[in-house]
Amino acid sequence: MNQNRRGFVVIFTVLVASAVFGWIYGPSVRATSTAAEDSQSSVREFTTVLDVVQANYAEPVDVDKEVYQGAIPGMLIPAFLMPASLRCCAKTSAASITALG
Numbered sequence: 001m002n003q004n005r006r007g008f009v010v011i012f013t014v015l016v017a018s019a020v021f022g023w024i025y026g027p028s029v030r031a032t033s034t035a036a037e038d039s040q041s042s043v044r045e046f047t048t049v050l051d052v053v054q055a056n057y058a059e060p061v062d063v064d065k066e067v068y069q070g071a072i073p074g075m076l077i078p079a080f081l082m083p084a085s086l087r088c089c090a091k092t093s094a095a096s097i098t099a100l101g
Contacts, residue, residue, distance in 0.1 A: 046071075
């Protein structure tokens with residue numbers, strides 16, 4: 001019975017401490033959704049640009065090819081290569097560059 005009482009006291013103490021800290025610090029902590037809004041805004045801009053390219057380009061545009069073989073590797077390669085390395089690799093063929101990703 002002593003262990004049950006000790007468990008009850010510990011749980012009660014944790015709940016009271018959580019309530020007190022929540023009451024003190026809760027109003028100053030605000031959840032922000034700026035990261036989600038920024039990524040949604042970026043996706044909207046990308047799709048708008050892609051729609052403009054599809055509508056105005058002289059030849060039909062293969063969206064899957066342009067996104068998966070053009071835009072995504074174009075965003076990822078500079079993140080993994082240093083600028084000096086990128087200049088060096090710019091002379092190589094596109095196949096060897098895409099093999100990195």
